[in-house]
Amino acid sequence: AQSVTQLDSQVPVFEEAPVELRCNYSSSVSVYLFWYVQYPNQGLQLLLKYLSGSTLVKGINGFEAEFNKSQTSFHLRKPSVHISDTAEYFCAVSDGSGGSNYKLTFGKGTLLTVNP
Amino acid sequence: DAGVTQSPTHLIKTRGQQVTLRCSPKSGHDTVSWYQQALGQGPQFIFQYYEEEERQRGNFPDRFSGHQFPNYSSELNVNALLLGDSALYLCASSLWGYYFPNTGELFFGEGSRLTVL
Numbered sequence: 001a002q003s004v005t006q007l008d009s010q011v012p013v014f015e016e017a018p019v020e021l022r023c024n025y026s027s028s029v030s031v032y033l034f035w036y037v038q039y040p041n042q043g044l045q046l047l048l049k050y051l052s053g054s055t056l057v058k059g060i061n062g063f064e065a066e067f068n069k070s071q072t073s074f075h076l077r078k079p080s081v082h083i084s085d086t087a088e089y090f091c092a093v094s095d096g097s098g099g100s101n102y103k104l105t106f107g108k109g110t111l112l113t114v115n116p
Numbered sequence: 117d118a119g120v121t122q123s124p125t126h127l128i129k130t131r132g133q134q135v136t137l138r139c140s141p142k143s144g145h146d147t148v149s150w151y152q153q154a155l156g157q158g159p160q161f162i163f164q165y166y167e168e169e170e171r172q173r174g175n176f177p178d179r180f181s182g183h184q185f186p187n188y189s190s191e192l193n194v195n196a197l198l199l200g201d202s203a204l205y206l207c208a209s210s211l212w213g214y215y216f217p218n219t220g221e222l223f224f225g226e227g228s229r230l231t232v233l
Binding site for chain 1 (some may be wrong): 158
């Protein structure tokens, strides 16, 4: 069975500061990894995904994440945050089965609050 | 291009009642998945429909059932509601038949918030 642990439930930062949201996963098979963002009263929007290849993945809104297989981590980073980045961020894993396996296992989320 | 639409956006039910939630997938998508997001938690997979059949199911009791229609839209039904069923129910659509996830991506709706009193 897969599981995802987001190590921080809340991360407060000041505007223009860098931020890292931590995510660790456990899986007995190869995985695909995702970060989603959820703004208040909205659904989930995909930020970025790791499928294969380069371990550094770039996404929308200036976010990037690095896949580290040995540490089973997929931390999300942004060099300079804006007030508008305030949202809940979810890390998710899929077991990467062939075909159309769209079953995602999500972490509990990290609330990023950007203060002026 | 319409995204994933869900209805209703909010609803209140009492224990023991039944509820039906509806989802229209993004244009061109043929697969619908449902997730439950309790307050302060990440979404949990309920089940997935393709070609009007349930293809995968998460760890949810039989009180949770679904349906997919020929136009790919879907319904989630919950019977004998419990207080613990209060949550945001998210629908996600995708395209079957691609080698996931090289080209596929889950698109989520804004959810239906269910409150059980």
